[in-house]
Amino acid sequence: MIQTYDEALKWIHQRLRLGIKPGLKRMEWMMDKLGHPERRVKAVHIAGTNGKGSTLCYLRQILQEAGYSVGTFTSPYVEQFNERISVNGQPISNAELLQLAQTIEPLAEELGKTELGEPTEFEIITAMMFYYFGKVNIQDVVVIETGLGGRFDSTNIIYPLLSIITNIGYDHMHILGETLEAIAFEKAGIIKPGVPVITAVEQPEALQVIKERAAEAKAKAYILDRDFAAADFEPIETGEQFSVETPFAQYPLLATTMFGAHQVKNAALAVMAADYLRTYYSFIIEESHIRSGIEQAQWLGRFERISNEPLMIIDGAHNEEGIQSLIETVKTHYADKAVHILFAALTDKPLNKMIQTLANMAASITFTSFDFPRAATAKQLEELCSHPNKACTENWQEWLTEKQEKYTEQDLFLITGSLYYISEVRKFLKN
Known part of the structure; x- marks a missing residue:
């Protein structure tokens, strides 16, 4: 019981x-x-x-x-x-x-x-x-x-x-x-x-x-x-x-x-x-x-601005259509920004198309992973990307901390992917 x-x-x-x-x-x-x-x-x-x-x-x-x-x-x-x-x-x-x-x-x-x-x-x-x-x-x-x-x-x-x-x-x-x-x-x-x-x-x-x-x-x-x-x-x-x-x-x-x-x-x-x-x-x-x-009306984790200095947005875009909507929103509201993406996702998603869409508008793109049964590894994600400024990290907390210390007014840090991952990021940033 x-x-x-x-x-x-x-x-x-x-x-x-x-x-x-x-x-x-x-x-x-x-x-x-x-x-x-x-x-x-x-x-x-x-x-x-x-x-x-x-x-x-x-x-x-x-x-x-x-x-x-x-x-x-x-x-x-x-x-x-x-x-x-x-x-x-x-x-x-x-x-x-x-x-x-x-x-x-x-x-x-x-x-x-x-x-x-x-x-x-x-x-x-x-x-x-x-x-x-x-x-x-x-x-x-x-x-x-x-x-x-x-x-x-x-x-x-x-x-x-x-x-x-x-x-x-x-x-x-x-x-x-x-x-x-x-x-x-x-x-x-x-x-x-x-x-x-x-x-x-x-x-x-x-x-x-x-x-x-x-x-x-x-x-x-x-x-x-x-x-x-x-x-x-x-x-x-x-x-x-x-x-x-x-x-x-x-x-x-x-x-x-x-x-x-x-x-x-x-x-x-x-x-x-x-x-x-x-x-x-x-x-x-x-x-x-x-x-x-x-x-x-407010819905957590959906194009949510977590920080202004640096400008940091989290969005649970966890499929192809969600990624496309996210990109269009960034282009509409932040067309003048250099977008630095942190991405984590589950293995049962159309990762090739999602990553390519993100990479097309990113100044840099970093891949990571998180503790979830179907989560892709950072290396798996990185291997699907051809962006010249790509990287992977197993320690996304360290990446976020570093970005909060080193940024310019032109930078937009966009954390996206699985909603399960966004939940973890949000807790970390709010604390």
């Missing part, structure tokens, strides 16, 4: 050895044993390759501004494990997490003795989340991120108020498929009969899959640049400025402190979602709530 918070975390993390086991049978088994807490959760369900966390953050902040209590389920974490299950942006307490682990542990052991097998780490955390928001601390609404995919994702046992698919890109291809159509099919698996879906997917072949799935499910699809739009986009010193028009209202000159054109799309998704909840579910959301929610 788990007795302490540390024991709870150890028990959860030990299940990483089970890897990823797609399918919903184990989740359905645990929910049945718990009395189906997921059926009491009013949810907005978010899938997509990138932008899930930012879209969730925008929507959560809008709903909070409107006076609602909002639960969220996200992954991975940046500062502490508990933040994966949060209320109004505040992670649940250690005592609450311990209680949840004590509730789920005996079920996990019992499930492991059946033909279904042991639940994975993500299934355990998802079960804890549903039990918490369905039985322990019921919220006005819960915004839930998928882990990966959608169709067989552990979270996909809910029947939400609304579904959101942010975008489609090449990530987790060994599980989701090699083509955009295949990946889109998995993401579109969150679309439920009669439940509308909002999407910013752009590629015609991926969008067609989502349209077909929505039509089969008789689910209304709201598509960016067809049914709602972001316009008047203009970079500003503190972030981005833009306007959003939905079928229900117009919101001119919104401002966000999250940097990048991709964040404008994420914000537009959240505004469209809020407008839908207001129009069809009688949520009392005013324009002022949307405006202040977009402005106040």
